[in-house]
Amino acid sequence: xxxxxxxxxxxxxxxxxxxxxxxxxxxxxxxxxxxxxxxxxxxxxxxxxxxxxxxxxxxxxxxxxxxxxxxxxxxxxxxxxxxxxxxxxxxxxxxxxxxxxxxxxxxxxxxxxxxxxxxxxxxxxxxxxxxxxxxxxxxxxxxxxxxxxxxxxxxxxxxxxxxxxxxxx
Amino acid sequence: xxxxxxxxxxxxxxxxxxxxxxxxxxxxxxxxxxxxxxxxxxxxxxxxxxxxxxxxxxxxxxxxxxxxxxxxxxxxxxxxxxxxxxxxxxxxxxxxxxxxxxxxxxxxxxxxxxxxxxxxxxxxxxxxxxxxxxxxxxxxxxxxxxxxxxxxxxxxxxxxxxxxxxxxxxxxxxxxxxxxxxxxxxxxxxxxxxxxxxxxxxxxxxxxx
Numbered sequence: 001x002x003x004x005x006x007x008x009x010x011x012x013x014x015x016x017x018x019x020x021x022x023x024x025x026x027x028x029x030x031x032x033x034x035x036x037x038x039x040x041x042x043x044x045x046x047x048x049x050x051x052x053x054x055x056x057x058x059x060x061x062x063x064x065x066x067x068x069x070x071x072x073x074x075x076x077x078x079x080x081x082x083x084x085x086x087x088x089x090x091x092x093x094x095x096x097x098x099x100x101x102x103x104x105x106x107x108x109x110x111x112x113x114x115x116x117x118x119x120x121x122x123x124x125x126x127x128x129x130x131x132x133x134x135x136x137x138x139x140x141x142x143x144x145x146x147x148x149x150x151x152x153x154x155x156x157x158x159x160x161x162x163x164x165x166x167x168x169x
Numbered sequence: 170x171x172x173x174x175x176x177x178x179x180x181x182x183x184x185x186x187x188x189x190x191x192x193x194x195x196x197x198x199x200x201x202x203x204x205x206x207x208x209x210x211x212x213x214x215x216x217x218x219x220x221x222x223x224x225x226x227x228x229x230x231x232x233x234x235x236x237x238x239x240x241x242x243x244x245x246x247x248x249x250x251x252x253x254x255x256x257x258x259x260x261x262x263x264x265x266x267x268x269x270x271x272x273x274x275x276x277x278x279x280x281x282x283x284x285x286x287x288x289x290x291x292x293x294x295x296x297x298x299x300x301x302x303x304x305x306x307x308x309x310x311x312x313x314x315x316x317x318x319x320x321x322x323x324x325x326x327x328x329x330x331x332x333x334x335x336x337x338x339x340x341x342x343x344x345x346x347x348x349x350x351x352x353x354x355x356x357x358x359x360x361x362x363x364x365x366x367x368x369x370x371x372x373x374x375x376x377x378x
Contacts (some may be wrong), residue, residue, distance in 0.1 A: 033370070040366030
């Protein structure tokens with residue numbers, strides 16, 4: 001789900017960057033001293049997760065982990081994911097520097113959303129926690145696909161086609 | 170003994186549960202966006218430009234759109250890759266070609282074919298037919314034309330042989346561009362993140378005091 005450089009139009013890039021910046025600012029404020037280590041570990045996990053591919057059927061799957069990042073960090077998901085994506089962009093040439101804002105938004109916004117939906121449930125009974133974390137992981141990826149489709153819709157491609165591709169391929 | 174046993178089991182249970190929880194989250198988090206990057210690689214052979222398109226995982230780009238531009242960003246031609254990620258076309262114009270791959274869902278890559286490469290092809294393309302015709306027509310005037318024909322023949326033969334020899338090399342080059350991130354880069358990234366944790370901790374700590 002890394003959108004490459006030169007695909008999105010200027011306004012989409014700029015608004016994506018602005019929103020990601022706002023989210024990161026909030027996240028940095030909200031992360032307290034105790035959560036810094038959590039954020040770092042999750043950022044590292046997110047950074048590496050996309051490299052490990054598990055073949056499933058004709059395609060392959062890799063962990064995205066934005067659900068769990070959001071569940072644990074809340075708003076802190078923004079800075080953690082921003083850092084991980086920046087390093088992926090610089091070191092692996094995944095995505096690009098100009099699309100960093102949009103890509104961060106694609107990953108981090110669903111994470112934060114899931115945090116507000118599910119964080120209260122995950123502290124409860126094991127069975128509830130299990131179900132809610134399933135739902136959390138599922139929903140976060142689904143929303144990421146939707147945002148990516150939304151961003152691309154402004155440029156060239158058919159929204160549903162794109163969102164479906166993100167989900168099923 | 171009896172006192173400790175249930176305790177131990179509980180702990181065990183909790184660990185298993187946590188593991189399950191993690192797997193649950195991560196597997197649904199798996200989603201499936203498999204590609205991070207696409208690459209397109211192009212080379213000239215004879216009067217044809219061959220392109221090969223791949224995702225960073227090594228999977229070929231099926232039905233990706235290839236658009237060829239000249240230096241002034243004029244669209245020259247367009248096509249679709251086959252299931253092997255390949256697409257080839259005749260050299261359309263004697264300029265530097267910019268080959269853009271759009272693999273859908275935000276994946277894009279380009280490759281520039283330098284002018285000399287295209288130029289040598291285009292010039293040979295114009296010369297090439299003439300020696301063949303001359304060859305067939307003129308067995309009777311012997312001495313002078315033959316040497317001329319020979320020179321051209323040699324040139325085209327050499328070029329043919331070179332292309333044949335270089336083909337695996339081109340393929341290899343295309344393959345080698347496909348390598349994923351190296352261990353150095355991965356650990357480098359993790360190192361950066363650890364450094365950033367330290368930095369953040371430092372600033373938060375200072376603010377606290």
